[in-house]
Every structure is written in C-alpha cells, then in structure tokens.
C-alpha cells in the first residue's frame with residue numbers, strides 16, 4: 001500500500017512510498033480501507049517527536065518506521081473470524097484510543113484514561129495510509145448520510161468538545177465563551193453548546209462563523225472581557241473554553257464569572273501560564289482539564305453527527321501529507337484540513 005511514514009523525527013523526513021500491507025493476524029482484527037483523515041496538531045507532534053510547541057517534552061511514536069494519523073474514517077475491507085460488530089463494506093470510524101475494558105477508568109466510562117491505553121497513530125500506526133489495521137472494539141459504524149469529512153472529525157474534534165462540555169456541566173441559558181471558535185474543536189463546541197441551549201459567545205474573526213449560529217460573535221480582540229461583561233450584563237461567562245493555551249489564558253480567566261468553569265484541552269500557543277490564586281477563590285472558579293472522550297460518549301456523538309456540520313478548508317492527497325501538516329499553522333487556514341485517500 002501507499003503510506004506516509006518516517007524513520008527519523010522531523011517533517012522533512014516524512015516520505016510517501018510503498019509500505020507493507022497490514023494483514024489479519026488475530027481473529028479480532030479489522031482492516032479498513034481509509035477514505036478521509038482529519039489532520040490534527042497531534043499528527044504534527046507525532047512526526048516532529050515533540051509533545052507540543054514550545055516544549056522539550058518528547059513524544060515517542062511506535063513502531064518505527066511510523067505512520068501518523070489519529071482521526072480516521074473508511075470502509076471495512078477485511079475482518080478476523082471473531083469480529084461481529086462490523087461487516088465488510090461498512091462505513092466506519094475509528095475510536096482512536098486503545099483500552100482494556102477492565103481498569104478502574106474503563107469501568108467508569110473513561111476509556112480515554114485507560115491505564116493500559118494509548119493513541120492509535122502514536123503507539124501504533126495511524127491513518128496516513130491506504131489501509132489501517134486495528135481491533136474490532138475500536139471500530140464503529142457511522143450513519144449513512146454523514147459526509148466523510150464529518151466522519152473524519154468525530155474521534156478527535158467532535159468527541160473532545162462533546163466530552164469537555166459534559167465535564168463542564170454546561171446548563172441551559174448559561175453563558176458559554178469559546179476561544180478559537182473556528183478551530184477544529186471550536187466549531188463543534190459552538191454547535192454542542194447550542195444543542196445544550198446555552199448562550200454561546202464565539203471568538204473568531206472568520207466571517208463564516210455566523211453559519212454556526214452562535215448567539216454572540218466577538219471579532220474584535222482588543223478588550224474581550226469588556227465585551228463579555230456588556231453582553232452578559234456583568235455576570236460574565238459560566239463556562240469558558242480555552243484550548244489555545246498561554247496567549248489567551250489571561251483573557252479566559254478574566255471572562256469567568258462567579259462559580260465559573262475554565263475548560264482546557266490544548267496548548268497550541270504555549271503551556272506555561274500564571275494564575276492569581278485570589279481570583280480563583282474569591283470567585284470560586286474551577287479550572288478543569290479534559291481529554292478525548294469515552295466509548296459511550298463516542299457512540300452518542302456518532303448519533304448526534306447527523307445534526308452537526310464541519311467547515312472544510314482543504315483536502316490534500318496522501319502525497320501532500322507534509323503540506324497538510326504545515327497547513328495547520330497557515331495563517332490563511334479557513335476551516336479544517338483533511339487528507340483524502342483514494
């Protein structure tokens with residue numbers, strides 16, 4: 001098969017060439033013919049071997065040579081003889097974390113925290129290839145009428161936002177503020193916030209954000225807390241989602257009202273921040289980390305996907321994998337990046 005893989009870390013070392021086809025070796029194996037791959041910062045970090053921008057923390061990818069790609073949708077090509085949850089020809093999406101179903105976290109519906117887990121595309125080969133082999137427990141059939149772009153946005157972008165909002169306990173009519181609202185996860189946060197009947201305030205300069213119908217669009221970044229104060233009549237936000245990291249941290253904290261919850265799952269602009277502890281306790285703030293989502297949540301977001309949409313910026317070919325990864329940091333980026341595989 002054709003695949004994008006590397007022997008040595010670094011974007012310049014990612015090559016697209018022939019790679020051995022995966023084979024069914026276990027009765028529980030499933031081989032997928034990949035159709036669409038969502039491109040995420042984690043893929044960039046997998047290839048560079050760094051655990052984020054501005055960090056020395058290393059990310060170890062296995063096996064070497066390694067195929068990246070964590071957000072995968074395709075069609076079932078072959079199955080092992082004990083697989084009974086999917087059939088050849090099914091349109092499917094991959095839940096991208098291995099889990100053992102038995103540890104304390106799996107038993108409480110938090111498979112993404114599995115003690116014996118790991119990310120498909122990081123601890124095993126991922127989706128930047130014509131075929132992917134994984135286990136039946138990680139494969140889920142998708143609704144007939146959703147696009148491949150939507151399918152390839154479910155396991156990282158949509159699920160991360162969905163779990164984050166569950167964890168935030170966002171309630172109807174609460175004020176919900178989203179930094180990076182036109183990013184991969186931000187688009188879903190707007191839509192899921194609306195589905196929860198929250199009052200959604202979305203920060204972005206992109207005109208198309210209005211297609212997602214937030215209640216307030218903040219496109220002027222000069223004094224965001226003041227704009228939130230005016231809109232909420234001094235209450236400020238109940239839930240703030242800041243998945244951008246350091247650069248928007250101070251504004252995110254300033255926009256929180258009493259009993260506010262700051263949600264975070266990303267550090268694209270840096271991971272070291274300052275915090276005034278007095279602000280934290282005087283306003284009874286909570287800072288809540290969130291990561292991925294569990295299997296039940298994944299099933300729920302697959303069901304919900306018929307009501308959701310995703311803004312596509314570009315589809316690259318497998319041969320253009322390096323360009324697709326650089327595209328993540330392109331100032332002209334206007335929506336999600338995908339790799340479309342023939």
Ligand SMILES: [Zn+2]
Pocket residue numbers: 099100101102103104105106107111113114115116117
């Ligand atoms: Zn587990």
